[in-house]
Amino acid sequence: MYHSLAAAVRxxxxxxxxxxxxxxxxxxxxxxxxxGEIRDLLGRALHVMKGAVAxxxxxxxKSSSGLVGGDAAKLVHGPxxxxxxxxxxxxxxxxxxxxxxxxxxxxxxxxxxxxGAGVLPAVITGLAEAKGLSDDHLIDxxxxxxxxxxxxxxxxxxxxxxxxxxxxxxxxxxxxxxxGTEMIGGSPTQAMHAVALAQQGTLGLVCDPLGGLVELPxxxxxxxxAAIALAAIEMAxxxxxxxxxxxxxxxxxxxxxxxxxxxxxxxxxxxxxATPTGRRLAKERLVQLKKR
Amino acid sequence: MVSxxxxxxxxxxGPSSSHTAGxxxxxxxARGLVGGTPDRxxxxxxxxxxxxxxxxxxxxxxxxxxxxxxxxxxxIRTALEIAEREGLDYxxxxxxxxxxAHPNTVRITLERGERHAVMTGSSLGAGRVLVTAIDGxxxxxxxxxxxxxxVAEDIPGSIAKIATLLADxxxxxxxxxxxxxxxxxxxxxxxxxxxxxxxxVRDHIRALPWVRWAFRLDKVSA
Numbered sequence: 175m176y177h178s179l180a181a182a183v184r185x186x187x188x189x190x191x192x193x194x195x196x197x198x199x200x201x202x203x204x205x206x207x208x209x210g211e212i213r214d215l216l217g218r219a220l221h222v223m224k225g226a227v228a229x230x231x232x233x234x235x236k237s238s239s240g241l242v243g244g245d246a247a248k249l250v251h252g253p254x255x256x257x258x259x260x261x262x263x264x265x266x267x268x269x270x271x272x273x274x275x276x277x278x279x280x281x282x283x284x285x286x287x288x289x290g291a292g293v294l295p296a297v298i299t300g301l302a303e304a305k306g307l308s309d310d311h312l313i314d315x316x317x318x319x320x321x322x323x324x325x326x327x328x329x330x331x332x333x334x335x336x337x338x339x340x341x342x343x344x345x346x347x348x349x350x351x352x353x354g355t356e357m358i359g360g361s362p363t364q365a366m367h368a369v370a371l372a373q374q375g376t377l378g379l380v381c382d383p384l385g386g387l388v389e390l391p392x393x394x395x396x397x398x399x400a401a402i403a404l405a406a407i408e409m410a411x412x413x414x415x416x417x418x419x420x421x422x423x424x425x426x427x428x429x430x431x432x433x434x435x436x437x438x439x440x441x442x443x444x445x446x447x448a449t450p451t452g453r454r455l456a457k458e459r460l461v462q463l464k465k466r
Numbered sequence: 467m468v469s470x471x472x473x474x475x476x477x478x479x480g481p482s483s484s485h486t487a488g489x490x491x492x493x494x495x496a497r498g499l500v501g502g503t504p505d506r507x508x509x510x511x512x513x514x515x516x517x518x519x520x521x522x523x524x525x526x527x528x529x530x531x532x533x534x535x536x537x538x539x540x541x542i543r544t545a546l547e548i549a550e551r552e553g554l555d556y557x558x559x560x561x562x563x564x565x566x567a568h569p570n571t572v573r574i575t576l577e578r579g580e581r582h583a584v585m586t587g588s589s590l591g592a593g594r595v596l597v598t599a600i601d602g603x604x605x606x607x608x609x610x611x612x613x614x615x616x617v618a619e620d621i622p623g624s625i626a627k628i629a630t631l632l633a634d635x636x637x638x639x640x641x642x643x644x645x646x647x648x649x650x651x652x653x654x655x656x657x658x659x660x661x662x663x664x665x666x667v668r669d670h671i672r673a674l675p676w677v678r679w680a681f682r683l684d685k686v687s688a
Contacts, residue, residue: 175468201470206660215471215688222477222538238481239521276480279523279543284483286473286592291480320470327468333484333591335514335569341591349473386518388481440514460521 175200175324179352179366179420182321186362193352193362194314197321216316219283220309223272223295226282230271237277239459241389246271262404265300269293269400273393285316286323286332286345289381289388292396293346294319297354297403311357319353322369329421330428334381334440337431343392343399344376344427348420350399351406360411368403368410370420375402377423378430380438382445385456391446469610471688476593478537484570485515485522488589490542491686492572493531495597495609496585498683500578503533507556507576513569515589516560528572529556536686537593568596581679595686603645603654609686611640611658616671616680620646620653624676628655631670637661652678 175197176182186196202209229235233247249267257263272292276282285294298315301307323332326345331337351372352365360368376399384390416423437444446452478487497503509528511519519525523542530545533554541548549556563571568588575584586599587607597607600615607613618624625644632639641658663682671680 175470197470204467205469212470216474219474219477238523279480279486281477281538281540282480283475283477284487284593285475286483288478288480288483288486291483316474317470320473323473324468324470327473327592331591332473335484336591385521386514387521388485440518442518 177328179325183362183366193321193356193365194317197317213313216313220312222283226272226275227268227295227299230275235274235278237389239387241459242277242393243274246274261300261304265296265400266397268300269296269396270393273396277389287342289334289392290342290346293343293399294350296400297350301354301358305358315353315357318356319349322349322352326424329424331431338379338434338438339381340376340379340427341431343395344379347376347399347403348373350403354407355410364410366420367415368406370416370423371409372403372406373423377427380445381440382447384447384452385460386442475688476537479542482522483593484589484591485524486527487537487593488595489524489527490531490537491595491609492587493528494686495683496574497532499583499585499681500576500581501681504576504578507532510559510561510573512561512563512567512571515570515572525558605656607656612662612685613683614657616655617652617678619676620650621676635667637663
């Protein structure tokens with residue numbers, strides 16, 4: 175797979191291909207697997223993603239510790255805010271839904287990780303619903319997202335323990351922004367700007383889960399990650415460009431991750447996990463977990 | 467090389483790709499080293515695996531892998547109860563392996579009948595794993611391929627013989643690595659294959675008089 179988004183965009187545009195098509199053909203060559211087989215596997219992932227969205231929206235889930243659950247349904251049935259009735263609110267609900275399923279040890283697709291698994295399905299299935307796009311479009315979007323994620327894995331990191339939350343929900347926001355932009359008609363160049371616009375908004379984001387559990391703030395960070403992806407898509411589709419190339423923004427994310435203190439890398443030693451309330455809740459819940 | 471399907475995947479039981487899915491994959495690879503579900507298992511957790519493992523179901527996922535359950539198998543949730551019912555005697559310990567070890571590392575010691583094995587492996591994030599030591603030999607096994615691991619006497623022509631044997635069975639080698647602790651000592655061979663080697667292939671390798679043991683580790687990635 176590619177090590178640089180600039181190289182991928184250059185090849186796609188030179189050959190008149192979408193990033194999705196380029197990603198599928200490159201994967202097919204790398205793995206000596208037919209494109210059809212790769213599409214089938216992505217189709218299976220899509221099926222699981224849709225299942226997790228549906229399961230989470232019903233709202234009767236509780237996480238292992240009881241810290242999170244039931245909030246996705248509030249965005250479906252709860253009182254209206256300024257975004258009521260828009261795809262934006264629907265996408266926030268979907269992001270919470272998938273992450274609530276994850277916290278309850280349900281079946282999800284790590285994309286790129288389980289902790290950031292809500293962002294991508296929320297953004298692409300929500301946009302597909304709003305725009306009436308088919309599963310084929312969604313499978314293409316997963317291929318584009320995979321290419322972007324592969325570049326992030328090569329240049330920076332996809333692990334909260336290595337790079338903080340910017341490497342999990344931040345990476346997911348970049349993937350969703352690029353994939354979503356292309357899915358609704360943006361060019362490869364616009365998709366690349368969307369990646370940069372999303373990723374710049376998550377630089378420095380720490381990984382600070384209470385008790386080390388993928389629950390709080392992870393569930394909500396998937397919703398805000400989806401919001402950042404949507405903001406990036408909106409700007410990129412309007413023709414806004416980001417002056418620092420996406421590859422360099424990704425490199426910056428890697429650099430910040432390497433410099434980040436270990437307290438902010440999934441160890442529950444700093445950030446929200448280390449607040450007085452964070453410590454108290456974690457202690458109570460971990461005791462409860464042991465009793466089960 | 468990173469694959470699209472590493473990024474969009476795995477399909478897995480939550481909540482953590484490194485602490486749940488990766489742990490399950492490490493269990494699956496360790497299981498391969500004793501050729502099936504072990505009778506007894508000691509799992510030593512290092513770093514973040516030790517600190518936050520319980521809340522992520524790392525313990526359940528490792529034991530699930532030892533029993534052959536894959537990362538998307540619902541039974542991960544109740545794997546400890548299933549293990550107790552089926553007589554898999556497991557024990558967890560918290561430990562500190564060396565300073566350089568990846569934060570998500572486990573050392574697994576297994577017994578199955580007469581067979582013993584010790585494997586050290588790490589979960590690298592996004593469900594990717596790396597086995598770094600088997601029975602004291604430093605190795606690199608990613609689980610991205612069907613893999614044969616074997617220990618043989620260090621004699622001339624051993625690599626050629628095994629390569630020929632695999633070619634005769636129509637198997638293509640993706641990677642092959644040899645490590646030995648000293649000249650003339652035992653050699654540890656890791657052979658990653660593009661195709662699935664059936665039991666017959668392993669039997670052919672085991673039948674070679676200078677091969678001490680050989681096991682097949684099934685591919686754990688998508």
